[in-house]
Structure formats: C-alpha cells, structure tokens
Amino acid sequence: MRRKDDEKEQRIKRSVITLMLKEGFNGTSIAKIAKMAGVSPATVYIYYENKEDMLQDIYLQYSDEVFDYLLAGIRCDMDGAQLIETLIRRYYSYMKDHPEAFCFVEQFANCPSMASKCSCSRGMQSIFQWIEQKNSRPIHRRYSDKSVSAILFYPVKALAADHSSSEEEKAQLLEELIEMIQRAILA
Missing domain, CATH: 1.10.10.60 (Homeodomain-like)
Incomplete structure (x- = not known):
C-alpha cells in the first residue's frame, strides 16, 4: 500500500x-x-474513497477551522456585547483572509444533498454551547441558538460579499452591524 x-x-x-x-x-x-x-x-x-467522501472531509476540515478561529478570540470574562463584537469581527476577518475556503464551506453547506450527509461538523450552534460552559454570562437566554446564529452571521456574510462598497464603507457598515446586532440580541 x-x-x-x-x-x-x-x-x-x-x-x-x-x-x-x-x-x-x-x-x-x-x-x-x-x-x-x-x-x-x-x-x-x-x-x-470517492468524490463525495473527499468533499465531506474537506468541508469538515474547513468548517471546523472557522469554528476554531472564532473561538480563539473568546475569553471567559467577556460580557455579551464583547462576545458578539468578537464573533462578528473574527467571522468577517476569516471571510476576508480565507475567501476560497470560506466560499467552499458556504457552497457545500448550502447544497442540501451534500450537507444532509455530513452532520458531524461542530458548527456554529456549538459556539453557544462552548460559551455557556466557559462563561457564566451567556449571550442570550430568550432566543434559540439558530435564531441568534442567523442574526449574528448572515448579515456579516452579506457585508463580506458586497463588492460594490469600498473597504472604508465596509468598515463603517461593520461597526453599524455590530451595534445593531448587539441591540437585537441583548435588548
């Protein structure tokens, strides 16, 4: 062999x-x-073994890389606003620094026939479980992890994918997004 x-x-x-x-x-x-x-x-x-196995393996590797990148910026003493800001900034930073890997993960995750066969990724929902284990002050209490994940990450994806705005405009929009998302989740 x-x-x-x-x-x-x-x-x-x-x-x-x-x-x-x-x-x-x-x-x-x-x-x-x-x-x-x-x-x-x-x-x-x-x-x-085959193309499907290869795609799933690569998807898991890179989706776990995103997860690890996000968690690397979190400290146990952060309050909800700091956690939200850190997650948003790191997510945006990852997308800008690793555009091909990020696009691959997104393409795979948005393909129902592929993603449904690959349920073993730690995924974004695990971030909230990790935070609750490490931090006595979780981000939220009233909302489902899926709803919080959607509010936290989808607007950031849209901003990163915006090719019509300058970097300066994106920086301002990111600040605005952070404030809006903090208000929405922590209110």
Whole structure:
C-alpha cells in the first residue's frame, strides 16, 4: 500500500476548492482534481474513497477551522456585547483572509444533498454551547441558538460579499452591524 504524503494531500484539497468554486460539483472530476494537484487519479483514491467522501472531509476540515478561529478570540470574562463584537469581527476577518475556503464551506453547506450527509461538523450552534460552559454570562437566554446564529452571521456574510462598497464603507457598515446586532440580541 502506498504511503500518504501531507504535501500531496494539501495540493489535492486546494485543487478541490479551486475547481469547486470555478466549475461546481458536477464540473469537478477526480481527473481534473488530480491534474490540477499534479498527481495521478489513483493517488487521489489513496486519500479519499470517492468524490463525495473527499468533499465531506474537506468541508469538515474547513468548517471546523472557522469554528476554531472564532473561538480563539473568546475569553471567559467577556460580557455579551464583547462576545458578539468578537464573533462578528473574527467571522468577517476569516471571510476576508480565507475567501476560497470560506466560499467552499458556504457552497457545500448550502447544497442540501451534500450537507444532509455530513452532520458531524461542530458548527456554529456549538459556539453557544462552548460559551455557556466557559462563561457564566451567556449571550442570550430568550432566543434559540439558530435564531441568534442567523442574526449574528448572515448579515456579516452579506457585508463580506458586497463588492460594490469600498473597504472604508465596509468598515463603517461593520461597526453599524455590530451595534445593531448587539441591540437585537441583548435588548
């Protein structure tokens, strides 16, 4: 049996993300992935059983990366307003710093046929469980985690995806969003 090579695996993952964003799920074949990664198609199968398995593995890796990135900025002594601001700023920062990985995660998460088969991601809802375990002052009490997650993260995604605003305008809009979301959740 052939050995796995971390560098080859990373090239395969980068190729998958690039092709998925450029050509979509149906346009991305193992042959195209292998060619872009500079490996043989047989090499891809050393790492992944099939295309679906590969996409799920990469999705889990990057969605967990987003989760870890968000949690890295949280401290146990933060109040609700600080937690909300930190989550929003870090989420926006991640999207700007890792646009391809973020777009891949979003594309995968918004594809019902793929996401429904991949329920093992820690996901955004786990953020609230982690906060409640570590912090005696949770963000909210009255609302479901899904509702809070939607209010926290969807407006930030819309702002990051806005290609018609300048960076200065986006910075002002981010400040405005933080204030609006804090008022909505903490009121």
